[in-house]
Amino acid sequence: MVLAVTMRVEVTRGQARRWAASALVLAALAGPAMAQPPQPAPVSDGQTVYPAAFFAPYNPVNASDMVARVPGFELKDGDERRGFASAGNLLINGERPSSKTAASELLKRIPASNVTRIELLSGANAGLDVRGQSQLVNVVVAQTAAKGDGTTWSLGLRHLQYSNRVGWLVQASRAVQLSPQAELGLDVQFPNLLGRGDSRDRLVTASGVQTGARRLLGKPQYIGAQGSATLRWRPTSMDTVNANIQFAPTWNHLDTIQSEVTGTGAPRSLLIGRSDFEANYTGELGADWERQLGGGLSAKLVTLVSNGSVDQNDVFNIQNFPATFVTRTQDRTTRNGERIARGRLKWTVNPAHTLEFGGEGAFNYRDTTFNITNQIGGGPVVKVPLAVSDARVEETRGEVFATDIWTVSPALTLEYGLSVEASRITQTGDQQKERSFRFVKPRATATWTMGPAGTLRASLIRDVAQLDFAEFSSTVDFVNAAATQGNPELVPEKAWKARLEWETRLAPRTALTIAAFADRVDDVRDLVEIAGADAFGNIGRGSRLGLEARAATPLAFIGLPNAELRFNGVWQRTQVTDPITGEKRSFSVPLERQGATSGSPTLNLGNKDWAYVLTFRQSMPSWQLSWGASVIDWADRNEYRRIEVISYERPLPKLDLFIETTAIRPVTARLFVNNLLAPPETRTREFYLGSRAGGITERLEIRKALGGPEGLRTMGFQVSGRF
Template sequence: MKRAGAARRIGVFAASCLVLGLPSLAWGAEPGAEAASSFAAGFFAQYNPTTAADMVARVPGFDLQDGAERRGFAASSGNLLINGERPSSKTVPSEILKRIPAGAVVRIELLSGADAGSDIRGQSQIVNVVVDPSALQGGATTIAAGLRYIQYSNRVGWAFQASRSFALSPNADLAVDIQAPNTLGRSVNREVLLSGADVVQGFRYQYGQARNMSLQGSAHLNWRATPLDTVNLNLQYVPIWNSGVNAQYESAVSGALRGHVEGETQYDNNYTTEVGGDWEHRFSPVLSLKLIGLVSNTSVDQTDRYEIHTAPASDLVRTQARTTRSGERIARAQVKWGALPGHALEFGAEGAFNFRDTTLDIVSQAPGGPPVRTPLPVANARVEEVRGDVFASDSWQASPALTLEAGVNFEFSKITQTGDQQQERKFNYLKPRVSATYVASPRNTLRFSLLRDVAQLDFAEFSSAVDFFNASAIQGNPDLVPETAWKARLEWDTRLASRTALTLALFADRVQDVHDLVDIGGFDAYGNIGDGARVGVEVRGSIPLGFLGRPNAELRFSGLYQQTRVTDPITGEDRSFSVPVERQGTPSGSATLNGGNKDWAYLVNFRDNLPNIASAWGATLVQWSGRDEYRRAEAFHYVRKTPRLDLFFETTAVKPVTIRLYANNVLVSSEERTRTFYLGDRASGVVQRYELREGLGGPEASRTYGFLISGRF
């Protein structure tokens, strides 16, 4: 009955989108305009783009996805192609686009998943950025620099990025990029402590002052070695200098101090590296071979030192030292063959090796006393995975209006864990997929897809972690298995004009081995809690606002409504999936829609160009539902009462730069958390106590002011 009710609510939501959306689209339609799936560079001129990222952000009815954590090189990609190829790098698409100057973009094509081939799987829409290599040979430099003030921090941070392209020869181009972001934020939490009978027992105050600095250097080489051979090489190195101070004070209702914790965190030997490349050889116009290789490494040493005072006279120094080394190695070969009329065949194989090596040492020492180590299960762990994957797919143009795509992957892997736990496991997964794209008219397209998806395991969850400030621990679980799902999706896309688009999608997922929190010997751990379901509807679109008397204004929107259902392993009752922290952008960056497993989320973006003064202004509104996290004897509920509102004003009146002024999160939408503790476990239903927290500052609840100057020189 609950699932039927969810389906009815989703149906009402979908119908509402159609009723409300279609009249708006009709009003915004441009007389005689054809539906657009290819956008020339001139289409974006009114937005004053500096990089390809600025252009992709304005493609009507399209949202760029940075990719999900999935097994395999292709499956983890976002929905971006460059000159018809997926970049041979795991750098997120939004970062790659920032390195391409707008002047080098010839056009941007909006493709269906079937048009893009198996390199981009599980995506209904893909954007292909067509770049003219000769435009990169002029040695253009793109620079962006700015300052920002984040509320509560009492400091000014900065952001800097510079990209330049070089012509090494008529057939070789080199593009380099350097970024130096500096984020100086502060979080403030206020808590009320209550008994199970809602009687106030005390108060708690926490703050954290972060200093995050990094230097990101990257380079991309494109070499057209022969008319039949193309080589790409990507390099990236990111050293990071992060640190922070934290404190917590707890008092009784009378105001008497019960205790405090003060400390600092240092991150040393902190860096990431990546080397990736590909070589493509075209044997003929219908046959090509592409070889891809990728090597990445990550390192960080984290040291936490806390001085703990418990009234009236108990003192303790606690130190936590954690080291983490991780990496990935991928080799992939893929063949594209178009010899059969109307068919595009693709097949190949991929091999990968992933590892994560973690140590954790916790030591407590009273004044004048000896150091005492705290034993923790699965504190030291090395996890290795060796994986192989063979695949084949066929995209068939059955008729001028109908494209069918079918494919299958067979994956086999072995995961080995050593350290405090010794274990070896083997997995085999068959991952079929089918999709159909039907162009009903020049303005309307229908898409359907059905696939089996296998999630990527987070090796961090195989080892234990401790949070001193929240007095909680997560035990490592060597028995964790990947979450799998059968995913069905039906999508309708309509384009009434070049800048008017609406996409409505219905989806239903049957999920096996739902990833959630489980009980292991009285400790919370990440694990699998059985089978579940996810059903929902998505909507996105863009509407020019000429019918409201604003001929140069437009509205872009995207939204999600869904229901998840799984049986709780503690209570035996149906509930939604646990929702981990899923951030919606940064205080100084753009708001993004990240629905995850939340019940609903929306993002609305308004922009009004002012050509008479070579300027534009606008606003972004984003909000999402509350989220819940279920542990053995605790339940967390998080909610934001007001949406995030960002405002901006930009101008190109000062040539040759664009100046952007912004104020983000002007409503200061704080996050409220209710933490409920149960007697025994949640199955008892008996509440011992509550903690009510108001979170200010941090990445989600800080008002930010800043400016950014960008240009191409």
């Protein structure tokens, strides 16, 4: 397979300055240290094996700390897909977790002392459930009785800029040996987040004349709890059973104050609101059973049941000067769930071929009700009409699949397969609709081991995205005066995805991966116009071309022993025809669906043009001290609506710093500052006269946001340990 990609990389001066600043910051912070580097990891059978001793210099508390230090590897939680059709790149004792909980979260529940080794595997490994992944990690966990130290704990305090309050995090995990063949893992967490945001808008005409100003203060309080249990059991030498259960309730609320004045400073309006989120929880119960049948045959059954619930009540008291007073209420309830059963039969026909056959059935639902009322000046309560405010969406789906892993030679492996999916989606409530879908999804991956230090992979897959059932019903953001109508005509986004990837491991701690990818996307998910309103929808065919690079290297060669530098970055160009203007543009990147890099330094690209994470870490064993810095940056983004374009810009990257000590073993004490530079984000809403098709700007709202999800500086102290 040959992947031909032609691209033109465009870098603005601003981007160049930001990237250069990132490198200079880390270079300036680095300093010398003295000690011998840890022992290298052995390599066998084209797979890199990292024993537990490899991670000892990092003093890991749990398996998540260890996987984060595997050179040239990035943990992926898996794409949003129905059922288990798409999985992340994590195995635990050679098995995929029977859970849709994020892989990074699952790893935090495994004490580091119970991990014997971590294997970095090629996606062409015939003995494992590779499911289309080019690279995986297998965390090999020993029985607690053999290792001891089965409990880990973590206590943390966090202060968010502007909040004047301190939040906390408490977590404890315990591995309990029930018998020589059974182990139970228990985990409890109590996160608390207390924040505050401050945003200020300038309201101007197209010619730049200021017509008013607005200030928005938000004060969220998010309190949660989470309990989970995981069972690993070998009832016989031929059977393996895994089960997990998780329940996570939350108690959240948000206080909002927004004031607006005219261009002369006279009061125009005042809003005081509160949002309470009650009856909020998520729960999950999953299990899998695998049996070795003999003769190269094995069978596996996976089941999962999950439920979620959210009740949201908004009350806004609005004074429109000089005399009008309005009370607005918004009540929204959401119930959702998923039921999955998946069966698989694996047959190792001979050393060259391993076949997999199976099927999956699933039932998903989401039930939403949304009621809005207005009460003017103490008068009667009037219900506000809203299209598609009540909706129940159900999906029944079935899939069959077959895969062959063909070891053509010791250097070349082919994985190819086909799955066929059929589903029926029914919507009731304000809109009545029933539709059926059928998708044929072929895939092929070729892996060529070029030598002990090099691997080349090429893949071509047909991908079908998951429909977001929330987009079948309408949403209203009253504070920001934005509404999006639900659309029962939504169809899944589909794509042919081609990827060519080269990986080299020049040394045990030095790795480089470079990839090029090209996607042809059908039914691009975006916003459309329905009856003069913005609505969720599909806007036709688009394309995505890009480059990805991951690298890790020690820095002893420049005089920095026990120091390492990691880079993970993606650049891409997306293109689709705008349904309003008829012109070519990038894919829309709505803030509410895209999110942003925050907290731990992980890459979150989505449809943004580029994003990267650059991390430096240095250990000073003689002082029992480590420190480091991360620079995270991502492209500005645009959201295209019917009569406006919303643009988000940030002047500086996100800079995180930490210092930790292991002087009191086995305790690790860590002091950190995330988003040290705390650059304000600028949001510009450009409103057009009539619609964007006319190209005539009517007015602008230019917001400088201090705080919020991307602008807060977070300072914290955390102690973690094990016993």
